[in-house]
Amino acid sequence: MLVELxxxxxxxxxxxxxxxxxxxxxxTGETGAGKSIIIDAINLLSGGRGSSEFVRxxxxxxxxxGMFIIPDDDHHPIYEKAAELGIELNEGAVMLxxxxxxxxxxxxxxxxxxxxxxxxxxxxxxxxxxxxQHEHQELMDYHFHLPLLDQFGGEEIRKxxxxxxxxxxxxxxxxxxxxxxxxxxxxxxxxxxFLTFQHNEIQKANLILHEDEQLMEERRKINNFEKIYESLQxxxxxxxxxxxxxxxxxxxxNSMDDVAQLDENAKGMSETISNSYYLLEETxxxxxxxxxxxxxxxxxxxxxxxxxxxxxxxxxxxxxxxEEILQYYSDIxxxxxxxxxxxxxxxxxxxxxxxxxxxVLTKAISLSEARQKQALLxxxxxxxxxxxxxxxxxxxxxxxxxxxxxDMELQAKDIHKSGLDEVEFYISxxxxxxxxxLAKTASGGELSRMMLALKNIFSKHTGITSIIFDExxxxxxxxxxxxxxxxxxxxxVDSQVLCISHLPQVAAMSKTHLYxxxxxxxGRTMTHVYPLQHEDKVKEIARMISGxxxxxxxxxxxxxLLKQAENLKLH
Numbered sequence: 001m002l003v004e005l006x007x008x009x010x011x012x013x014x015x016x017x018x019x020x021x022x023x024x025x026x027x028t029g030e031t032g033a034g035k036s037i038i039i040d041a042i043n044l045l046s047g048g049r050g051s052s053e054f055v056r057x058x059x060x061x062x063x064x065x066g067m068f069i070i071p072d073d074d075h076h077p078i079y080e081k082a083a084e085l086g087i088e089l090n091e092g093a094v095m096l097x098x099x100x101x102x103x104x105x106x107x108x109x110x111x112x113x114x115x116x117x118x119x120x121x122x123x124x125x126x127x128x129x130x131x132x133q134h135e136h137q138e139l140m141d142y143h144f145h146l147p148l149l150d151q152f153g154g155e156e157i158r159k160x161x162x163x164x165x166x167x168x169x170x171x172x173x174x175x176x177x178x179x180x181x182x183x184x185x186x187x188x189x190x191x192x193x194f195l196t197f198q199h200n201e202i203q204k205a206n207l208i209l210h211e212d213e214q215l216m217e218e219r220r221k222i223n224n225f226e227k228i229y230e231s232l233q234x235x236x237x238x239x240x241x242x243x244x245x246x247x248x249x250x251x252x253x254n255s256m257d258d259v260a261q262l263d264e265n266a267k268g269m270s271e272t273i274s275n276s277y278y279l280l281e282e283t284x285x286x287x288x289x290x291x292x293x294x295x296x297x298x299x300x301x302x303x304x305x306x307x308x309x310x311x312x313x314x315x316x317x318x319x320x321x322x323e324e325i326l327q328y329y330s331d332i333x334x335x336x337x338x339x340x341x342x343x344x345x346x347x348x349x350x351x352x353x354x355x356x357x358x359x360v361l362t363k364a365i366s367l368s369e370a371r372q373k374q375a376l377l378x379x380x381x382x383x384x385x386x387x388x389x390x391x392x393x394x395x396x397x398x399x400x401x402x403x404x405x406x407d408m409e410l411q412a413k414d415i416h417k418s419g420l421d422e423v424e425f426y427i428s429x430x431x432x433x434x435x436x437x438l439a440k441t442a443s444g445g446e447l448s449r450m451m452l453a454l455k456n457i458f459s460k461h462t463g464i465t466s467i468i469f470d471e472x473x474x475x476x477x478x479x480x481x482x483x484x485x486x487x488x489x490x491x492x493v494d495s496q497v498l499c500i501s502h503l504p505q506v507a508a509m510s511k512t513h514l515y516x517x518x519x520x521x522x523g524r525t526m527t528h529v530y531p532l533q534h535e536d537k538v539k540e541i542a543r544m545i546s547g548x549x550x551x552x553x554x555x556x557x558x559x560x561l562l563k564q565a566e567n568l569k570l571h
Contacts, residue, residue, distance in 0.1 A: 001496040002042070002128070002466045004067040009059040011037045012525045018514070024492035026507045027500045028540055029516030034527035035500045038516070039130065039470045042066065042498075045096045046128040047121020052104040061101045068094040068127050068466070078126040085119050087111060096124060129455075130468045140439040140447070142424040149398060149423055151458060153374035160370040164363040164419055171356040171415075178349040181342060192339045195332045198318070202329045205314060207322050212311050219304045225296045232291040239284040246284065249277045364420045371421055372400065378457070385453035389483045391446065395428040397435055452484060456491050467491060469499040481505045486568060504544040508561040509568070513537050538562065 007016045012034055027035050044050055045066045055062045070078055070092050082089050087110050097109040098120065108120040115123075150157050181188075221228065239245045253273045260270035311322070319325040338345050375398035382396045401422040426435040429446060438450070455467065469488065485505035491497055492511070499506060507513060513532040518525060532540055541558035542550045 001069050002066055002498070003069050005038070005042065006063070006065040007038070007041050008063040009056040010041055010054055010062040010064060011056060012518070013037060013041075013527045014056065014524070016527065016529060018529050020496070020498070021512050022496050023511035024489055024497045024499065024509060025512040025514060026510035027498065027514045027516055028502070028507055028544065030518070033516040033518040035516045036470060037527065038529075039468055039498075039500060042128060042468060043130045044098050044100070045120075046124025046130060047117055048130075050098070050100045050104060050106045050117075052100070052102055054100050055102050059102075061099050063097075063099050065095065065097045068096065070094060070127070076126070078123065081123055081126050085110075085115070085122065087113060087115070087123070094123070094127065096120065096127075128466045128468065130470070142422075142437065142439065145398075145425050146418060146421060146423040148454065148458075149371060149375060149378060152378050153370065157367070157370050157374060160363070160367040161419070164360070164367045165417075167356070167360045167363045168415065168417065171353070171360045174349060174352050174356055178346070178353060181338065181346055181349065188339060188342065192336065195336050195339070199329065199332055199336060202314065202318065202325060205310060207311075207314075207326060207329075209322055209326070212308065212322060215304050215308055215311075219301065219308070222297065222301045222304070225294065229291055229294055232287055232294070236284060236287045236291065239280060239287070246277070246280060249273070249280065253277045360415055364415055367419045368400070368421050371419075371423070375400070375423075381457050382450075382453055385456055385487070386449065389449040389453060389487060390480050391429070391449055393429070393431055394446075395435060397426045399424050399426045399435075449480070449484065452487055456487055466496045466498065469497065469501075485509045485565075489569070502544065504541045504558065504561055507537075507541050507544060508558075508565040513540065515540055534562075 001022055002020050005016075005018045005020065007013050007018075009015075016038075018038070027038065029035055040048075040054070041064045044054070044064055070076055070089070072092050078094065079089065082094075090111060093111075095109075095111050099107045101107075106117055108115050108117055110120065110123055150161065253270075256266060256270040256273050259266040314325055315321070318328045379396055379398060383394075386392065386394050386396065401424065425438040427438050427441050427446075427450075428435045429441060438447075452469075455469075481503045482505045485503065486509065488497060488499055488506060489509040499510075501507060515530045515532050515536070517528050517530065519528060520526075530536075538555055538558045539550060541561060542554040545557055546554040
């Protein structure tokens with residue numbers, strides 16, 4: 001549930017902080033006051049598309065922050081999503097924040113952790129469902145109907161789909177291998193020649209893991225021969241030469257040995273000096289051997305340079321490291337073997353495809369049957385919802401354009417990533433008229449009611465804590481308006497609902513009524529939000545009823561609406 005929303009320098013909003021409660025919250029106000037802007041801000045918190053146009057004129061960035069309280073319930077989808085993205089949830093609270101700069105770039109945070117817009121969207125979609133006016137258009141597009149049906153079907157369809165998806169992915173991978181191998185013979189010959197050339201080139205190089213690193217280290221030593229030689233000589237002379245460091249250390253060691261025999265406390269120091277002496281003595285021998293063996297070999301340097309050039313040339317072609325080149329070598333070796341024995345491999349892949357196709361079709365049919373079962377349940381629930389919205393004569397049906405046949409006589413082209421089915425919602429709004437696609441039949445008001453019916457059904461399946469309606473009541477009035485108000489309230493019983501509405505019936509059903517007002521101060525437009533108490537609520541509903549002038553009669557009507565709403569809530 002959204003409990004607090006903070007907006008700064010967003011569109012015409014300078015600074016705004018709104019507290020929300022559970023149940024139904026209605027936002028009203030004059031057209032252009034900024035109601036939809038608040039919804040836009042919430043939509044951006046759920047990963048909606050940002051733009052520099054959202055930044056208030058003259059400001060460097062827009063800031064939006066929302067605090068959500070989530071149920072103390074491990075079943076809520078946000079827990080799984082947060083764990084997947086590595087986000088900690090603190091005491092059932094989630095803080096979403098989004099800053100939009102003047103260049104349109106966004107910085108997103110979840111509980112203080114910086115995330116991508118994609119991650120913000122994934123989390124936001126488990127918390128917020130924003131139903132804007134554009135969703136009417138989505139409902140008109142039949143491509144969205146199958147996902148809606150799958151969403152309704154819940155775990156039953158998800159399980160069938162997971163089984164199908166695993167089989168389909170395996171089938172697709174083998175099909176891709178088969179198509180690649182079963183290409184034109186001339187292309188196969190060209191491919192084989194090309195791979196053979198690469199294979200021979202890498203093989204000829206006799207690559208050894210980490211050889212390049214060892215050669216570069218050796219080259220560095222040869223290039224710095226003079227400096228290394230001088231430094232080794234200086235180090236040796238300091239220990240064994242005129243400076244006699246080891247001789248002085250020997251004197252110190254003998255002196256401390258005498259002290260240690262007389263003073264127990266000196267034994268530790270004596271041992272330290274003795275160990276240091278013998279260690280340095282050994283080291284001095286190693287230093288002497290090192291500079292005696294050191295020699296400058298220009299021919300070896302030329303050989304190293306040539307070998308490194310050869311390795312770098314191979315890296316440019318086949319991989320960034322010797323390990324990657326050797327892996328590529330192994331891969332093309334396997335492909336060469338496959339191409340040389342093309343017919344054998346094709347026969348093997350054909351046999352695999354036959355087996356996999358049968359499995360895919362079986363699981364696809366099982367998925368389709370699950371969908372058809374859920375489609376009947378959805379149809380039943382839609383009819384019930386539409387009846388309550390005064391569309392009792394409307395017939396609704398989920399039409400499957402590709403129904404699988406029992407004999408499984410289906411072609412590979414019939415199956416796709418989502419299964420066998422293409423689904424479309426059909427309705428008939430008038431008795432005696434045939435069922436037609438929703439997009440070709442429904443009016444604006446009918447679409448509003450259809451979407452509300454779907455939202456009411458799906459709100460029980462999604463686990464989403466906040467549902468937001470942006471003028472879902474478009475194109476309705478009279479008793480239909482009252483029915484929509486009751487339906488929106490019904491949705492709010494199980495979820496927090498925020499609703500922008502121009503219908504007094506909807507406003508009357510609200511638990512919280514927020515009034516949005518636009519003011520001009522110092523030549524700049526600003527938006528303010530006021531929670532309405534009973535008297536102010538009566539006035540606002542009266543204004544919504546009358547339009548301009550508020551009379552005693554409209555106030556009385558508003559009072560009646562509120563009283564009626566309270567009675568409906570009790571039943």
